[in-house]
Amino acid sequence: MTGSQASPTFRLAYVPGATPAKWVRIWNERLPGVPLALLAVPAAEAPGLLRAGGADAGLLRLPVDRTYFSAIPLYTETTVVVIPRDHVITAVDEVSVDDLAEEVLLHPLDDVLGWDRPPGRPAVERPATTEDAVELVAAGVGLLVVPQSLARLHHRRDLVYRPVVDAPQSSVALAWPEEATTDLVEDFIGIVRGRTVNSSRGRKAAAPEPKGRTGARAGDRRASTGAKTTARNLGGKSDVSKGAKRRKPRRRA
Missing domain, CATH: 3.40.190.10 (Periplasmic binding protein-like II)
Structure with missing residues (x-):
């Protein structure tokens, strides 16, 4: 509605x-x-x-x-693993879930990837938030797999991230x-959706020209212009102007 x-x-x-x-x-x-x-x-x-x-x-x-x-x-979004700068994974451009099998993976309570079963070895406790999990990665407790935007949001200079090619996406x-x-x-x-201001599906489309004296004058002008153009094309003159002056014929000598 x-x-x-x-x-x-x-x-x-x-x-x-x-x-x-x-x-x-x-x-x-x-x-x-x-x-x-x-x-x-x-x-x-x-x-x-x-x-x-x-x-x-x-x-x-x-x-x-x-x-x-x-x-x-x-x-x-691309899914990435957040790792310390000195971690061995930094040597590659991307990893798979299997590459994380021996790593401690942090699984925060606000996880948005919806893992059926997170990869790697579970941490002793689940961090309350993704931000808390990032702090634990920096402390060397484990790694974290998140959408790339969250890795950027909680960016730290001592951490980097790499794409996980076969992880769930958000x-x-x-x-x-x-x-x-x-x-x-x-x-x-x-x-x-990228519609323009005058899109026919938007509410902000340009309204039609209102009818009234202004519209009537515009119509008269268009009619006058059209009549003059037709007259010129036929080799004659337009008679749309009521007050138009006519030349008197010259007398023959």
Whole structure:
């Protein structure tokens, strides 16, 4: 159901690692009178925030409940392993899950990869957050496998990362409650999908020229121009101007 009771501020939730900056910039250019509020939220809490009406839409990690949410998949991330700079894995460009079999792999409670069974040897305890797990990698406790955006988000100069070619991947999507598809949500969908301002599917398409005196004058001008052009093509003159002067025929000598 598309409604017009949109909040005066468009509230966009986003999970760690998601980067809404490009779309926010386009929003501010197209709808300068409607502020866009960004709400950072943990990945596990984002669906609940949308269900509770705390945001109009969100950049979430899939999967989401498609019986309740509409979702547009945006991109799938490369999965990487975060390692100390002096680790032997730094000698290669990429690794496989089997290459991690003898390593201690940290598995934070906010993991977004959804492992059936994480590779490697388990740590004694699961870190509470990915950020905590990164600190443990720096301390030499173990390694961490995460989407590349999270490795960048929690970047440390003493750590590096390498792609894991056969690990699960995480996808990011724009999601919103299907029953709360407001006009502002439709506007943001258009921006994310790359529609132009005058797209026929967007709300901001140029309105048709209003009928009235201005339109009538424009029509008269077009008619006049067309008549004159036709007259010239026929070798004659246009008579559309009522006050046009005519030359008197010359008398023969």
